[in-house]
Amino acid sequence: MSFVRNLTACGAMVLSALSFAGPASAEQRIVEVAYQLTTSPWIARLADGAFETETGYKINWHQFNTGAEIISAMASGSIDLSVLGSSPLAVASTAGLDIKLFWVLEDIASAEALYVRNDSGIRSPHDLVGKRLAVPFASTSHYQLMYALKKWGVEEQVTVLNLDPNKAAAAWERKDIDGAFIWGAAMARLKRNGTPLVTAGQICEMGRCTFEGMAVSTEFARENSEFMRKFTSIIDQANRDYINNPAGWAIDSANIKLISDLFGADARTVTEDLSQYKYPSLTEQASCTWLGCGAEGGAAKTLRLTAEFLKSQGRIDKVLDDYSGFVADEYLGSSQ
Known part of the structure; x- marks a missing residue:
């Protein structure tokens, strides 16, 4: 296989940036969040300002094109929360970036x-x-x-x-x-x-599954735990509304228009993209399928398998014995 660039550069960016990462403040009421152009119900709440309204925080949203760019930004301390796929998350965890996966946004399925x-x-x-x-x-x-x-x-x-x-x-x-x-x-x-x-x-x-999740700086999460729980509650409410209220997500609905306008995509494409993912429920998030059960949980296992494969391809130089230290289930908000 011929590659144009080597994935090890991604890990190198993380390691070099770690020394610049600064601690989050316990008084912090501003949060920097990175996202990508992945269609998901929670994006409608990003677009209508629900996260700011319900958490009371000022949120600066930053759009990125790739997970490699995001983990470099997190390592530099410029991003607190981010959307990351399981592969870049495995790279960041292996490189020692002090972050936690706290929500599985989508089981990627056909998306x-x-x-x-x-x-x-x-x-x-x-x-x-x-x-x-x-x-x-x-x-x-x-x-x-x-x-x-x-x-x-x-x-x-x-x-x-x-x-x-x-x-x-x-x-x-x-x-x-x-x-x-x-x-x-x-x-x-x-x-x-x-x-x-x-x-x-x-x-x-x-034999190789993937997911897209939300990751957070460990220190920010620890010092802003109530914000974290409100944040995941908003995501969960959007997911449940999408599943239980199809009319509210029809092609001509306000929710679809919010996502369509933000992403610059037509409504039909947004509607189709939403249907191609699976959105784990709050119960599923806490279960062994995803965030629960420590090293035996689905998320931790996926990170380890991903790291093993990347190492076999020479993209990272080691694999950790256990990735459960990079997975957190304590920030799951209550279902309302």
Whole structure:
């Protein structure tokens, strides 16, 4: 497999930035939150200001393109909370960044996929030989793509380029690449003249699952625990409303318009993207499926398996025995 850039640079950024990270203040009423363009019910509450209204904090929202960029920002101390996929979270945890996964936003399911161009001649995994694929390095998509290529026995015969979702979509439109494993609005651009070869959910069935979660600086969480519980309660309420109130999330609804306007995506794409994820309930969050049960919990196991795979590919230089120290279930808000 040919790579344009090495994922180890991501870990190096974390290590170099750790020395600059400053402590959060117990009096802090301003929080810096990083997010990506991933469609999810909680984004509607971001857009309508519910997080600020219900927590009483001033929240500065920062949009990033990749998890690698976010963990570098967290390591520098400029971000308190962030959206991170399981792959960049494994990189950050292994590098020693003092953060905690405190909520699983989405079980990625079908929301990330390897799309191939309809005119590429790719109809099966074997057809990938000699082709050029794009994926953001250190992302959950990168982890799953690498695993799938290895399982299919073509990893040494495919060129993999490190491009964030928007750049991957642009390269697709220029016909510079044959396929891309991305998500969100950028993936919608691939659907116009592409076909999914494999989804994140199918690769999960092959043996490697992924998720997207919310991570927080350990010190900020400890000193702002009530804010944390209110924050997760708002996310949970949005998820439950999406599941239990379909009319409130119809294509012409206010919720869809909020997300559509924020992301610059059409309402149909937003509605379709929302349907491709699974949103773990509060009970599921606390269970062994995700945040509960220590080292045997689903989140901690996924982080370890991800780290093992990244090490086998030479992207990180070690794997921790236990990743449960980077998972927290004490900030789960009450269901209302």
